[in-house]
Amino acid sequence: DQQVKQNSPSLSVQEGRISILNCDYTNSMFDYFLWYKKYPAEGPTFLISISSIKDKNEDGRFTVFLNKSAKHLSLHIVPSQPGDSAVYFCAARERTGKLIFGQGTTLQVKP
Amino acid sequence: DAGVIQSPRHEVTEMGQEVTLRCKPISGHDYLFWYRQTMMRGLELLIYFNNNVPIDDSGMPEDRFSAKMPNASFSTLKIQPSEPRDSAVYFCASSQLNTGELFFGEGSRLTVL
Numbered sequence: 015d016q017q018v019k020q021n022s023p024s025l026s027v028q029e030g031r032i033s034i035l036n037c038d039y040t041n042s043m044f045d046y047f048l049w050y051k052k053y054p055a056e057g058p059t060f061l062i063s064i065s066s067i068k069d070k071n072e073d074g075r076f077t078v079f080l081n082k083s084a085k086h087l088s089l090h091i092v093p094s095q096p097g098d099s100a101v102y103f104c105a106a107r108e109r110t111g112k113l114i115f116g117q118g119t120t121l122q123v124k125p
Numbered sequence: 126d127a128g129v130i131q132s133p134r135h136e137v138t139e140m141g142q143e144v145t146l147r148c149k150p151i152s153g154h155d156y157l158f159w160y161r162q163t164m165m166r167g168l169e170l171l172i173y174f175n176n177n178v179p180i181d182d183s184g185m186p187e188d189r190f191s192a193k194m195p196n197a198s199f200s201t202l203k204i205q206p207s208e209p210r211d212s213a214v215y216f217c218a219s220s221q222l223n224t225g226e227l228f229f230g231e232g233s234r235l236t237v238l
Contacts, residue, residue, distance in 0.1 A: 056231055056232075105225070111156065117164075
């Protein structure tokens with residue numbers, strides 16, 4: 015059973031607009047959440063993270079929001095750029111250290 | 126410092142053959158993870174090690190899969206015998222103090238015919 019779910023396989027936005035990628039989880043014991051970005055033929059690379067004790071973390075154009083009551087997190091990219099086109103994975107960390115990933119969302123930013 | 130190094134990058138084999146994937150983690154990292162990427166399940170954790178000791182192998186799909194980490198700088202993932210449904214991209218990743226910020230290799234794309 016998937017503990018971390020990304021229900022949207024793909025998302026297409028116009029350059030300059032906001033991209034919002036969503037992620038839901040089921041385990042309330044996760045203590046850390048992360049977003050990874052993946053280009054074709056490359057390994058995923060770390061993008062941004064948030065501790066379970068916070069509800070927002072911002073890094074430049076990227077902001078992650080955590081809603082613990084809804085067991086939901088989202089990644090906002092503003093403004094979106096064509097170079098942001100990639101697969102985005104949401105991940106959650108158990109206290110044991112195990113990192114569980116979602117299925118990924120393919121973002122396409124159109125010029 | 127070099128990143129996580131995986132080999133081979135591509136492997137095409139026939140059903141029933143043994144497959145061995147290799148990984149060299151980043152020096153100084155004490156956690157090593159093996160993931161498999163599929164369309165349906167995304168990045169699926171197979172097994173992870175801490176200080177060369179397997180901690181959780183509950184994601185290993187079947188007894189046909191095995192992983193070892195004989196020392197801090199090398200790990201293998203073996204599939205014997207391989208089946209077409211094992212076709213996927215296999216990623217190795219390492220981290221320090223298990224911060225959650227994993228550093229991934231470029232992956233090994235396995236095709237089993």
